[in-house]
Amino acid sequence: MAKDTLYARLISVLFLFLSACSNIPDQADKQTSYRLTPKADSPLANHVAPLISEHPEQTGVIPLINGLDAFIARLALIKSANTSIDLQYYIYRNDDAGKLLIWHVLDAAERGVRVRVLLDDLTSKNLDQGLLNLASHPNIEVRLFNPSYSRSYRGLEFITGFSRMNRRMHNKSLTIDNSATIVGGRNIGNEYFSNNEEVDFGDFDLMAIGDAVDKVSTQFDRYWNAFVSYPIESLASGISVEADLENLGSLLELEREAFESNQYVGRLKLSQLLQKIKDDSLVWHWGKSEVVYDPPEKAQNQLAQKWLLSDLSRFLSSAQKEVLIISPYFVPTSEGTKSLVRSAKAGLDITIITNSLAATDVLAVHAGYQGYRQPLLEAGIKIYEVKADPLHKPSSWSGSSRSSLHAKTFVLDRKSIFVGSFNFDPRSAHINTEMGIMFHNANFANAVVDGVESGLADSTYKLAIEEGELIWLDEENNVVIYAEPGAGFWRKFMADFIALFPFESQL
Known part of the structure; x- marks a missing residue:
């Protein structure tokens, strides 16, 4: 009898839950609205107008x-x-x-x-x-x-x-x-x-x-x-x-x-x-730009031909000499890795900056990324992983305390730059909606690359291969590390364990 009562209660709760889920909220009172032209006395509009x-x-x-x-x-x-x-x-x-x-x-x-x-x-x-x-x-x-x-x-x-x-x-x-x-x-x-x-x-x-x-x-x-x-x-x-x-x-x-x-x-x-x-001493950098974004219909798995991935693919494929990829969550997938390797073998200088195992805030992403490091390195692609506790610099890309990279930026030929919300992973490409600005100004793009490169020794490990195995070079301290730096046993174990499961499409 007690067991029957428990089943009845569970069924009742499930029925109530499914009923609630089936009731799409009423949007009858929802009204459309659009951008407003700034008022004539808008101090901001009047300041930027000249x-x-x-x-x-x-x-x-x-x-x-x-x-x-x-x-x-x-x-x-x-x-x-x-x-x-x-x-x-x-x-x-x-x-x-x-x-x-x-x-x-x-x-x-x-x-x-x-x-x-x-x-x-x-x-x-x-x-x-x-x-x-x-x-x-x-x-x-x-x-x-x-x-x-x-x-x-x-x-x-x-x-x-x-x-x-x-x-x-x-x-x-x-x-x-x-x-x-x-x-x-x-x-x-x-x-x-x-x-x-x-x-x-x-x-x-x-x-x-x-x-x-x-x-x-x-x-x-x-x-x-x-x-x-x-x-x-x-x-x-x-x-x-x-x-x-x-x-x-x-x-x-x-x-x-x-x-x-x-x-x-x-x-x-x-x-x-x-x-x-x-x-009143702000210095603006001027150039042509494109604002690129997924349509909101992507949330309903619609309009795939207009997804941001197409714009970014064209943007990245236009590089002639070098590409800098900064992505906290970097899961290139097999196809993406093949594309990067082909580009590198064709002479493109590719540098990737992402989080180390110790620095990442999403362990599953590192599990999905770690297996792609060796083929990328073997193709001549440079990989840097951000330290969890880098030397603090006021303008550091990796911050202070326990630091974790979160910037999503791609720089092409030191001439053009993408800044936005898009991570180099399957979730940004196929699941979530994303946006960003492509900006074209050689001086600005070059300054960004120079700024990043100047902090690499202090804030990152440079990856390399020695006798077929990955090594991490701490160039700041002139030390070679032979295992995931700064990460304890359980963190390494969990990353390897998660990597066994077919979750890549969700990362």
């Missing part, structure tokens, strides 16, 4: 390498907004960085700025209440991309609806007044902006003005109005709004007071970029 007029049909960029500078750039743009803010991210953490940024966003909404927040749903667990409160402001809308329909059974829905839920929006952009944008590899969280004692993601963004901005806005509009982008109100219908405008105003004041004594805010005030903004 620069743009001097460089017609070109894009001006400033590299954001240092985590503090990258965060200051976002805050400064949001603070200057008087028309619109479009915010699009894969991860948005409810930590100091996330709170400080959203405080500035709320402050902008209070000034009358229209705010559109588009987040991927996979990493927004437990944020429904806060997002619903945020969306209660008349100037703020919040949507979640490809969300779980059953908010209480997200884990189960991911299993039963894996083919849909597995496809995520990995795009990252922040656009202000349709006049300036930031595109790159960073999500929103302490670890991306040099405010995490345990790990610091070395990353790279471009702050851009000019021709690319409107194209980034077009990309945002497509995702915002896509069928798979759901208003938070349609998903969190069972949750009551805990805030009203008066409470939001009080929240603003409380957050402001809290951040006045925050150590991170004190460090932000020392940002070199902040000083340049104050001095």
Whole structure:
């Protein structure tokens, strides 16, 4: 009898879960919206207008390498907004960085700025209440991309609806007044902006003005109005709004007071970029650009002929002399490895920078990558793996603390560069949606390569083959290492164990 009761309860729970999953949230009240032309008195638009007029049909960029500078750039743009803010991210953490940024966003909404927040749903667990409160402001809308329909059974829905839920929006952009944008590899969280004692993601963004901005806005509009982008109100219908405008105003004041004594805010005030903004001494690099991105329909496994992979394949195949590939998650696959080997044997100088086993934050990715190192090295391709604890440099690509590479950048012939969210792996190519900017300026691209190369000895191990076996050269300390450096026995064991399973297509 007890066993029958247990079965009955299990069946009842399963029935309720499947019923919840089958009910697609109603989007009847969802309205389309598009980029706004900046108001005549937009300080940002008026500031960049003379620069743009001097460089017609070109894009001006400033590299954001240092985590503090990258965060200051976002805050400064949001603070200057008087028309619109479009915010699009894969991860948005409810930590100091996330709170400080959203405080500035709320402050902008209070000034009358229209705010559109588009987040991927996979990493927004437990944020429904806060997002619903945020969306209660008349100037703020919040949507979640490809969300779980059953908010209480997200884990189960991911299993039963894996083919849909597995496809995520990995795009990252922040656009202000349709006049300036930031595109790159960073999500929103302490670890991306040099405010995490345990790990610091070395990353790279471009702050851009000019021709690319409107194209980034077009990309945002497509995702915002896509069928798979759901208003938070349609998903969190069972949750009551805990805030009203008066409470939001009080929240603003409380957050402001809290951040006045925050150590991170004190460090932000020392940002070199902040000083340049104050001095009006920012230096923009100008050139032609293309904004490339997957269509949002990729989340429904549609329009494959228009996926970003095609654009990047053409971009990479145009290289004549050398290619620098920087990718934290590097899983080239058998076909990709064959292509790289053919190019190297044809005379192309290829350098790959990725995470070491000790530095990676996704062990499965290293398991998928490690078997491709030897054939790549044998073809003459140079591979560098980022140390988990490199010598800290203010402009280091790999950061400080326990560092982990997170930048996704490809440089061709020291003339053209791609900066975006795309990792050199099957997940970016075939599953997640991605975006980025291709920028053409030889001086800029050359400076990026020189900057990376100058830090390699301090921050990476150079891989080589000795008597048929992999070795790691620590050029900073003039040491040869004969096993995965900095990784303990269990980490090595787990990487080898995971490598036994056929998971590559999901990496």
